[in-house]
Structures are given as C-alpha cells and as structure tokens.
Amino acid sequence: MSLVKELIEAGIHFGQRRSNWNPKMRPYIFATRNQIHIIDIKETIKGLLLARKLIQKVTSEGKDVVFVGTKRQSQAAIEKYCTDIGMPYVTERWLGGTLTNFRTIRERLKRLEELEKLIESGEIRSYSKKMESQLLREQKKIFRNLNGIRTMGNLPGAMVVVDVNREKNALFEARNLGIPTICLIDTDGDPDLADIPIPGNDDSMRSIDVIVRELCAAIAEGKAKRAQEAQERAEGGGNEEEGGNQGRRRSSRSQFRAEEDAPAAEADSPAEPTAEAGVATETPGN
Numbered sequence: 001m002s003l004v005k006e007l008i009e010a011g012i013h014f015g016q017r018r019s020n021w022n023p024k025m026r027p028y029i030f031a032t033r034n035q036i037h038i039i040d041i042k043e044t045i046k047g048l049l050l051a052r053k054l055i056q057k058v059t060s061e062g063k064d065v066v067f068v069g070t071k072r073q074s075q076a077a078i079e080k081y082c083t084d085i086g087m088p089y090v091t092e093r094w095l096g097g098t099l100t101n102f103r104t105i106r107e108r109l110k111r112l113e114e115l116e117k118l119i120e121s122g123e124i125r126s127y128s129k130k131m132e133s134q135l136l137r138e139q140k141k142i143f144r145n146l147n148g149i150r151t152m153g154n155l156p157g158a159m160v161v162v163d164v165n166r167e168k169n170a171l172f173e174a175r176n177l178g179i180p181t182i183c184l185i186d187t188d189g190d191p192d193l194a195d196i197p198i199p200g201n202d203d204s205m206r207s208i209d210v211i212v213r214e215l216c217a218a219i220a221e222g223k224a225k226r227a228q229e230a231q232e233r234a235e236g237g238g239n240e241e242e243g244g245n246q247g248r249r250r251s252s253r254s255q256f257r258a259e260e261d262a263p264a265a266e267a268d269s270p271a272e273p274t275a276e277a278g279v280a281t282e283t284p285g286n
Contacts, residue, residue: 003214004041012200012207013039015187025187028199037187039199047198048211051182052218054158054196058180059222060229063157064088066149067212068170074162074202077209079148081216088152090170092145099173102155108142109150115139158182160215163202164189184211 007013015021015029015037030040055065067089069078075091082089090098098105115135118124124132159174161167161183171193174181183194184202191197201207 003210004045006210007044007200007207008041010201010206010210011204012044012210013041014201014204015039021187022190024191025185025189025199028185028191028197029187039187039201044198044200047196048214051160051196051198051215054180054182055160055215055218056222056225058157059219060225061157062226064152064154065158065160065215065219066090066152066156067160067162067215068094068167069162069208069212070094071163071166071202073205074208074212077205077212078162081212082148085216085219086151087216087219088150088156089148091148094167094170095145096169097173098149098170099155099177099179105146105149109146112139112142112146112150115142155179160212161194162208162212164193168193182215184208 013030015025018032018035018037021029021037025037028040028043029037031038058065065087067078067082067087069075069089070091070093078089078091095105115138118135119139124135127135155177156179159170159179159181161171161181164171164183164185165188171181171183180195181193182196183189183191183198184200184207185191185194185197186200186202189202191199198211200211
C-alpha cells in the first residue's frame, strides 16, 4: 500500500469544523465538506518528507529526537515506536523546564534510580510504613513523568510534537534553545509554532500512528547511515596505516641498498692513489 493511500485511509485529511479553524492554516486547506475542512494531502506529504530529511540528518550526527504527545490518542503510538527505536519521549504532563532546566531534570532522574535501587534490594522495607509509602509514591510520580526521557543524556537535536495547541510549553522551550520542531498540526493549530509543519488530523489514532511510524523509520535510516560512515572511517584508517607501513618498508629497503653500494664505492676508491704512487716512484728515477 502506498503512503498516500495509507494516510487517506487513516483519515489524516479530515480537519476541524469550519467554525473552529485558524486562518493561518488556509494554505494547507484543500476544500470544505459539510462544514469540515479537508486538508490538502499534498501539503501533508511535503511536510512529512521535509521532516524525514531533517530527522535523518540529526540522527546521523548522533543526536536524539524527542517526541512529545500527551493527548490520549498519541500516547500508545509514541511509546511503542520510540521504545523500539530507542528515542526519548514525553506522553504524560510536560514538566516546565524539561529542556531549559535540564540539569534539574537529570537530578530527578538520578533520584529515580536511587529509589528503584531501594525497591529492588528490599532495603525500602527497613523504613517505617509511612516513609515507605511516601518513597513509593515519589518513585511512581517521577517514573510516570520522566521515564520516557531517562536515556536522554543531552539536549535533543529535534523535537516532534503532536497537537501544537496542547504542547505550547514544550514548543516555547525548544524555540528558546534553538531546537528545530516538527509538528502534526490540525486546522485549528498555529503553523508559526513549528519549523516544519505536517498538516493533518491530530485527533485520529491511526493518522498519528502512521506519522510517528514514518518519522521513526527515518530515525532508523539516520542511525544506519551513521554506523556505515563510522565503519568506512575505520576501514579507511586501517588502509592508511597499512599504506604507511608499506612506505616505511620501502624506505628501509632503499636504505639497505644504499648501505650495500657504499662498501663497493669504498672498494673502488683505493685504486686511484695506487696509480699516483706509481707515477711518483718513477719520477726520481728519471
């Protein structure tokens, strides 16, 4: 099945009601049917291709792409594909400062690791019932909010957002840090909030699933490209080293030949003084 047909069957071209639209989305609207805007599928494909290109570039440079979608329709798809590809994600509440105050977020993740060690070792049972209950609640809260980004050691190279109206705080933080954003935007959204808008139905689970799947496929391609380039550099370095060793061996042979020629030249040189000595011997006799 072609991508265009799959997107249409997923209902990605269905926008919001005409009374609930953002005029800035006019360039992405194809028509209106029964007071519902129909999104131009060509614009959707165009945005998706641009997003794939950016994501491949970012991941080939070794950077992460964080996915943000806290609405119920997007949680399952984001968690599934991001877990498979090993990318960070946020499907619960976006905590203020997740990017702009990243150091504090990392400290909270360290706290989560400490609590998990207490639970796994059974040491938490040595505390009082009240303290044990408080520590368990703290662990569950941190895990729910930050588990998706616990592998994100540095700031991401790009951000993918589902529903710009719902994730404005995340978009503002990304903009402040210069992180490019890719957004699935419905006809009630503001395309100015996204660096690369993908106009489409952000309320359909199937359409969200297709978009997230395609973007994660681009991540896999970017990772494969990075691995291939690393392998080529390693092989190239080995060939250069081998070539250098061959060059040194040739130099040694040349030096050895020069050392062989030197004794031969020394063996020939005493003949000239002998002739001069003979001439000198004959002169007094005359």
